[in-house]
Amino acid sequence: MKLRSVLLVSLVVLISAIAFSGVVNIWSWRSQDADVWKQVESRLRAQGYDIKINFTAYAPTEYDAKVNLALQTGTGPDLVYSRRLPGGRTQTLIDNGLYLALPDDFDLSNFPQAVLNSVTSGGKVYGVPFAVQVVGIFYNKDYFDQFELSIPKTWDELVEVADTLQKNGITPFFVPGKEAWALTMQHAMCGVSVLGPEWIKDLTEGKTCFLDVKFVDLNRKLNDLKKYYQDGFMGNSTNDLNAAFAFGQAAMVFYGIWGYQTWHELNPDLRVGYFMVPPANECQEPYAYTYMDGAIALTSNVKNREDSLKVLEFCATPEFGTIFSNITYNIPAVSGADLPDLDILKVAVDTYNNHASPYVYWVGSVFVTQKPSLYTDVLSPGMQAMYSNKLTPEELARNAQEAISQWYEPLMKK
Amino acid sequence: MKLAKRYLLLFVLPALILYTLFIIYPLINSLFLSLYSWPGVGEKTFVGLDNFRKVFSSGAFRNEVFNAFWHNVYFYILAASIEIGVGFFIALMLASKIKGARMFRNIVYIPNMIPLVLVGFMWSLYLNPQVGLVNQFLKLIGLGGLAQSWLGQESTALTTIILVNAWRNIGFYVLVLLAAILDINPSLLEAAYIDGASNWKIIWRIIFPLSFSTVRTLAILLFIWSFNVFDMIYALEGVQAGPYRSTDVLGTLFYRTAFGGLGSSAIDMGLGATITVFIFAIIMPVSIFYVYLVEKRQRSA
Numbered sequence: 001m002k003l004r005s006v007l008l009v010s011l012v013v014l015i016s017a018i019a020f021s022g023v024v025n026i027w028s029w030r031s032q033d034a035d036v037w038k039q040v041e042s043r044l045r046a047q048g049y050d051i052k053i054n055f056t057a058y059a060p061t062e063y064d065a066k067v068n069l070a071l072q073t074g075t076g077p078d079l080v081y082s083r084r085l086p087g088g089r090t091q092t093l094i095d096n097g098l099y100l101a102l103p104d105d106f107d108l109s110n111f112p113q114a115v116l117n118s119v120t121s122g123g124k125v126y127g128v129p130f131a132v133q134v135v136g137i138f139y140n141k142d143y144f145d146q147f148e149l150s151i152p153k154t155w156d157e158l159v160e161v162a163d164t165l166q167k168n169g170i171t172p173f174f175v176p177g178k179e180a181w182a183l184t185m186q187h188a189m190c191g192v193s194v195l196g197p198e199w200i201k202d203l204t205e206g207k208t209c210f211l212d213v214k215f216v217d218l219n220r221k222l223n224d225l226k227k228y229y230q231d232g233f234m235g236n237s238t239n240d241l242n243a244a245f246a247f248g249q250a251a252m253v254f255y256g257i258w259g260y261q262t263w264h265e266l267n268p269d270l271r272v273g274y275f276m277v278p279p280a281n282e283c284q285e286p287y288a289y290t291y292m293d294g295a296i297a298l299t300s301n302v303k304n305r306e307d308s309l310k311v312l313e314f315c316a317t318p319e320f321g322t323i324f325s326n327i328t329y330n331i332p333a334v335s336g337a338d339l340p341d342l343d344i345l346k347v348a349v350d351t352y353n354n355h356a357s358p359y360v361y362w363v364g365s366v367f368v369t370q371k372p373s374l375y376t377d378v379l380s381p382g383m384q385a386m387y388s389n390k391l392t393p394e395e396l397a398r399n400a401q402e403a404i405s406q407w408y409e410p411l412m413k414k
Numbered sequence: 415m416k417l418a419k420r421y422l423l424l425f426v427l428p429a430l431i432l433y434t435l436f437i438i439y440p441l442i443n444s445l446f447l448s449l450y451s452w453p454g455v456g457e458k459t460f461v462g463l464d465n466f467r468k469v470f471s472s473g474a475f476r477n478e479v480f481n482a483f484w485h486n487v488y489f490y491i492l493a494a495s496i497e498i499g500v501g502f503f504i505a506l507m508l509a510s511k512i513k514g515a516r517m518f519r520n521i522v523y524i525p526n527m528i529p530l531v532l533v534g535f536m537w538s539l540y541l542n543p544q545v546g547l548v549n550q551f552l553k554l555i556g557l558g559g560l561a562q563s564w565l566g567q568e569s570t571a572l573t574t575i576i577l578v579n580a581w582r583n584i585g586f587y588v589l590v591l592l593a594a595i596l597d598i599n600p601s602l603l604e605a606a607y608i609d610g611a612s613n614w615k616i617i618w619r620i621i622f623p624l625s626f627s628t629v630r631t632l633a634i635l636l637f638i639w640s641f642n643v644f645d646m647i648y649a650l651e652g653v654q655a656g657p658y659r660s661t662d663v664l665g666t667l668f669y670r671t672a673f674g675g676l677g678s679s680a681i682d683m684g685l686g687a688t689i690t691v692f693i694f695a696i697i698m699p700v701s702i703f704y705v706y707l708v709e710k711r712q713r714s715a
Contacts, residue, residue: 388567
C-alpha cells in the first residue's frame with residue numbers, strides 16, 4: 001500500500017513536471033541551429049531550470065513575412081531570430097511594439113558595443129546577438145601550396161594568382177552567378193577594400209556619388225575578373241559552389257564564413273584559408289566586410305516571459321557562444337567563447353576584431369533600407385547584367401546613382 | 415417553389431460563406447490595400463492612386479511591371495503551344511489501341527505527381543552547366559556545341575523554365591484531352607474510315623472539332639495559370655528572377671515587392687497589392703469573355 005502511494009505520488013509529480021514545465025518557442029531562418037537549442041535546453045535543465053525549447057526553422061525567403069503575420073495575429077512564438085539594424089523590417093516591428101526591449105538590468109557585458117549597435121533603437125536593446133559574419137575570399141590551401149602562391153596584397157596580385165592557377169588547369173574562382181545576392185555580396189566585399197571605407201563614408205555623406213570614377217573602376221575590375229570564373233558560371237547556385245569548392249574543383253570563392261560548416265561536412269580533409277579582398281594598391285589597407293547577422297528577440301506574443309528571459313540570459317553568456325560555434329562553426333557574437341580549434345575561425349575572428357570596415361553598402365547599410373534598394377534592385381540584377389555583357393560598368397554605376405538618389409537625400413542633385 | 419428556393423439557399427450558403435471569406439473578401443481587401451503604402455506591420459499610409467501611377471507612368475517600376483507582363487504573355491503562348499498543342503497529339507496517340515497504351519498513359523502523368531520543390535531541385539541538377547544531365551547528354555551524342563548555361567543566360571532561361579513546366583504539367587492536359595477524344599462516338603470515326611477518309615482528315619475534320627470545347631476550356635485555364643505563375647520561376651531562379659529579371663513574371667514581381675527578398679530589404683504590401691489588382695484586371699475580362707462565349711454557344715445549341 002505504501003509502495004503504491006509512493007508510485008502514485010511520483011507519477012503525479014512527473015505528470016505535473018511535464019505539464020507545467022516551461023515551454024519556450026523559438027522561430028528562426030537558420031535550420032542548422034537545431035542542435036544548438038537541444039544543447040541549450042539540456043544545459044538549462046542541468047542548471048535546474050525546467051525549460052523545454054521548441055525550435056522551428058522556416059525558409060529564409062518566407063521567414064520575415066511569416067513572423068510579421070504571426071506576431072500581428074498573436075500566434076507568434078516567444079522568441080524569434082531578428083534581423084539586424086538598420087533595417088526597415090526590424091525597425092517597423094520595434095516601432096509597432098512587436099519586438100520587446102530587453103529589461104534595463106539585462107547583462108550584456110559580454111558584447112562589444114559595435115555588436116550592440118546593431119540591435120539598439122531609441123537607446124533600448126532589442127535582442128541578444130547570436131553571430132557575426134565575415135565575408136571575403138576563401139581559398140584551397142593545397143592549391144596555393146602546390147603552385148607556391150602567396151596571399152595577394154593588391155588587386156593586380158589577385159589577378160596574377162588567378163592567372164597562374166588558370167594556366168595550370170585549375171579554375172581560379174567558382175562564382176554562383178544564378179544567385180544574384182551572392183554577386184551583390186561579391187561587389188560589396190570588394191568595395192570595402194578597393195574603394196576603401198573612407199570612400200564609402202563620403203558616399204554615405206553625399207560627398208561623392210556612384211558616378212565617381214573609383215566606383216566605375218571597381219565595376220570594371222570585377223567585370224574583367226570574370227574570365228577566371230568557371231564556364232557557365234551564370235547558371236550555378238551556391239549549392240554548386242559548396243560542392244565545387246569542397247571537392248577542389250575551384251581554388252577560390254567569394255563567400256562568407258558560414259560556408260565552412262558545409263564545406264567541412266562535405267570534405268573534412270579540405271584545408272581552407274581566408275584573406276580579405278586585396279585593395280587597389282599597396283598604399284591602401286585591406287578591409288573585410290563584416291556584420292552582425294541577427295539577434296534572438298523577445299516578442300510581444302511571449303507566453304512564457306520568465307523562461308524566455310532565462311533562455312535569453314543564457315544566450316548572452318560565453319557558454320552559449322561555445323555551443324553555437326562548436327556546432328555551426330560560425331563566429332558567435334558573444335565574447336569569451338571557446339571556439340573550435342580551427343585556423344580558419346581564428347583568422348576570421350582576428351579579421352572581425354581588427355580589420356572590419358566601418359562603412360559598408362550591402363547588409364547593414366542605409367542603402368538597402370528603402371526602395372529601390374542598392375541590394376535588391378540595383379546590384380543584384382545589375383551584376384548579372386554586367387557579367388552577361390548587357391550592361392557596361394559605367395551603366396551599372398549610373399543605374400545605382402539614379403535608383404538611390406530617388407530617395408536618399410545626400411545623393412540627390414549629384 | 416418558394417420552399418425549393420429556400421432549400422436551395424440553404425445548400426448554397428456554406429459554399430457562399432467560404433467563397434466570400436476566402437475569395438471575395440481578399441479581393442476587395444487587395445483593392446483597398448492598393449491605395450495604401452504599408453510595410454506589412456503597423457499603420458497604413460493612404461497614398462491614393464500613387465501606386466497605380468508607379469505601375470503605369472514612366473519609371474523604373476513601370477519597366478519592371480511591363481517586363482514581367484510580357485514574360486507572362488510569352489509564358490502563356492509557349493506553354494499553350496506545348497501543353498495543349500503537343501498534349502493533343504500525345505492524347506491522340508494514347509487514344510489509339512496500341513499495346514501498352516494504359517502504361518504509357520500512366521507514364522505521361524507521372525511528372526504531375528512529383529512535388530514542385532522536387533521538380534525544381536531535380537531540374538536544377540539536370541541543367542547544371544558543368545555536370546548536368548542535359549549538357550552531358552548533348553556531349554554524349556556529339557552535340558557538345560549546344561551545351562550551355564541554360565538557366566544562366568537571358569536567351570534560354572525563361573524558355574527552359576517553360577519547358578520544365580510543360581514537362582511537369584503536360585500529363586494533366588493529355589489526360590483531359592484523352593477523355594475528350596475517347597468521348598467521341600466511335601461510329602463517327604468508323605463511318606469516316608469506311609468513306610475512305612485519311613487519318614489526317616479524321617483528326618482535323620472530326621476529332622479536333624469535337625474536342626475543341628475542351629481545348630478552349632484548357633486554354634482559358636492555362637491563361638489564368640500563366641498569369642498567376644510563380645512557383646516554377648521561384649523554384650528554378652529564386653525571387654530575383656534572374657538573370658537580370660529575364661525570367662521575372664508578375665507573380666515574382668509581386669512577391670519581391672510585397673515580401674522583399676532576403677533580410678533587410680524594403681517591402682511594400684500596398685504596391686504589391688497593386689500588382690495583384692493589375693493581374694486581376696488582365697484575367698477577369700478574358701474569363702468573362704470566355705464565359706460569355708460558352709453561354710452564347712449553349713444558347714444557340
